[in-house]
Amino acid sequence: MKNYEERHQKLAFGGTAILVAGTVFAVDTLTDIEGAIAVLYVVALMLAAQVVGRRGLVSLTILLVFLALLSLFLTHGLTTDYQTILRVAVAIAALFVTSALLLRADRARLELVQTNSALRESESRYRSIFDNTNVALWERDYSKVRAHLMELKAKGLDDVKRHAQAHPDFIRECFAMIDIVDANQAAFELIGKSAYSAPGGFFDRFLPKNSDTFAKILQTIVDGDSLVEADADIVRDDGERRTVIFNISFPNEASAYNRVILSMVDVTQREEARKALADAQADLAFASKAATIGVLYASLAHELNQPLGAIGVNAQTLTRWLDRTPPDVEAAKRSADRIVRDSRRASDIIKNNRVDHTSAPRETESIEVGALVSETLSLMEHDLQREHTDVKVVQRAELPEITGVRVELQQVLINLISNAAQANTAASVDQRLVTILLDAADDGDEVSISVRDSGSGLCLEAEQKIFTPFFTTKSNGMGLGLSISRSAVEAVGGTLEGLNHPEGGALFEIRLPKGTASA
Incomplete structure (x- = not known):
């Protein structure tokens, strides 16, 4: 037509x-x-x-x-x-x-x-x-409430919150002046039917009465600012509480206050997930503390095993010397000295473990590598005899002194030598020999200590995981010795590596810098 x-x-x-x-x-x-x-x-x-x-x-x-x-x-x-x-x-x-x-x-x-x-x-x-977004949107008429606030501002209003405290019905009266022009489907899904028709632009209906959000919105209008953002808990038509983030963008022109956009984003699931995460983190922190304590106890048990075992052996030896007729006092005295030595060593291990878990400074000293190896072999005398193992020490060059914690480096050597002796026993070789090779770099700035056994070497899995905490190839092992040893060596700037020797057996090599400082 x-x-x-x-x-x-x-x-x-x-x-x-x-x-x-x-x-x-x-x-x-x-x-x-x-x-x-x-x-x-x-x-x-x-x-x-x-x-x-x-x-x-x-x-x-x-x-x-x-x-x-x-x-x-x-x-x-x-x-x-x-x-x-x-x-x-x-x-x-x-x-x-x-x-x-x-x-x-x-x-x-x-x-x-x-x-x-x-x-x-x-x-x-x-x-x-406006209609199809998933964000709840409202168009609202703020023109009347703005005009009312401007009149009050001309009379001296500057702090809405203080004015509201003096006039309890002030905020309710203001929000009764706000009308809903339009709302989208997302607003209906968030609130219910009241999203289209709630008096006072629904704030009086859905926000807690003691919320400062009301005063914040009115203060924004009085100050002439353009943006209000806040978190709030709202109540749907069905009574369900939801957590939202709402945003109101006020225009610069007074004539445009008849269509102001308000948006709301439902963040209830995010807040629930945040709370669940906080609870999980608290549980994890507790579990982490428990695991740390467990590892500490396991580490102490592993480190103290050798000196306590040596104290027991020396105590038995002391008893045998005293049971002789006549008693061998000199031999008994030597056993007693070894008991004192090993008890001091146990005390030093406990002391160093305490330092490792506090901020107290570590006590370092200048250490002569050859003497360190000799002292360690002296400490392991009974263990090596029990394993029927011989130790061969080879020094290829003059060695510079290093700086570190003596008891820790001794414990590293004890772990490596003990593992080598046990590897020889497990392999049932005719000659149970542990070879300790001492060498220095050409420039004299680095010392190497290699411990090699005559056993069957490391399997493929052991080569990959040998320094992983709690990994062990022994039926009665804890899997902490090598992990603790590597940490102790790295603490003084060194390295500890393990591999199979081309001529057979496993080889563990410590490399330490000359004059290294305590970690």
């Missing part, structure tokens, strides 16, 4: 324009009227402008100018007076001016159409986003 009406209007305007142009041409050509008849071509041009486009308008202007000139030629020939030429010139000028104005009006009309089209498209996009 609409297209039919437009077509009918175009035919009417076009036919009328042709009729007017033909009439003007006939009157101007066939009559003796002396006047600017050709000026009336402007009427035909204006009528045709409703039908033709910009190019058609230009073409029609040229055609009408041609008709005016043709009429002049047919009526006056080549001998034309000045007044007649002037009248035709005025008519032609009127046609060009009218055409220019019509073209300008058409351009303005097209620009207006494009602007309106872009505005409708923008409104459509906004409405699509």
Whole structure:
């Protein structure tokens, strides 16, 4: 129907324009009227402008100018007076001016159409986003409450919270002035039906009465700020409490306060997950403390096993020397000295473990490597005899002194030598030999201590995990010795590596820098 009406209007305007142009041409050509008849071509041009486009308008202007000139030629020939030429010139000028104005009006009309089209498209996009986003959105009218607050501000209001304390009904009255203009589907899903119709813009209905959020929003309006963000607990229509983050963006112009956007994001699951994470972290911290204590006890048990075992052996030996007739006092005294030595060693181990788990400084000293190895072998005398193991010490170069904690480095050597002796026993080799090789780098800045056994070497899994805590290949092992040893060596800037020797057996090599400082 609409297209039919437009077509009918175009035919009417076009036919009328042709009729007017033909009439003007006939009157101007066939009559003796002396006047600017050709000026009336402007009427035909204006009528045709409703039908033709910009190019058609230009073409029609040229055609009408041609008709005016043709009429002049047919009526006056080549001998034309000045007044007649002037009248035709005025008519032609009127046609060009009218055409220019019509073209300008058409351009303005097209620009207006494009602007309106872009505005409708923008409104459509906004409405699509507003309706389909998963964020709860409201359009709310704050114009009345803003006007009320501005009146109070003019009277001296500057602190909304203090004013509300003096006037308990102030905030409730303010939010009763807020109306909901529109709300999207996400708002309905978050709140319920009240999202569209709650009085006071739903704040009075859904937020706790003692919340400072009310005062914060009103203070933002009084101060002329543009953004309010806050966390809040709201109550749905069904009574379920939800945790949300809401955002209100106020415009700069007072006239735009009739459509202010408020958004809400439901973060209930995030808050529940955050709480669950905090609880899990607390449980993990407790478990970590328990595990740390367990590892500490296991480490102490492992480290104290050797000196306590040596004390037991020396105590038995002491008893045997005293049970002789007559008692061998000198031998008993030597056993007692060894008991004292090993008890001091146990005390030092406990002391160093305490230092490792506190901020107290560690006591370091200058250590001669050859003497350190000799003292360690002296401590292990009974263990090596029990394993029927011989130890061969080879020193290839002059060794510089190192700096470290003596008891820790002794314990590292005890672990390596004990493991080597036990590897020999497990392999059932004829010659149970542990070789200790002492060497120094060419520049003298590094010392190496290698401990090699004559056993069957490391399996593939052991090569990969040998320094992993609690990994062990022994049926009665704890899997802490090598892990503790590597930590002790690295604490003084050294390295500890384990591998299979090309000629058989396992090889563990300690590399220590000269004069290294305590960790």
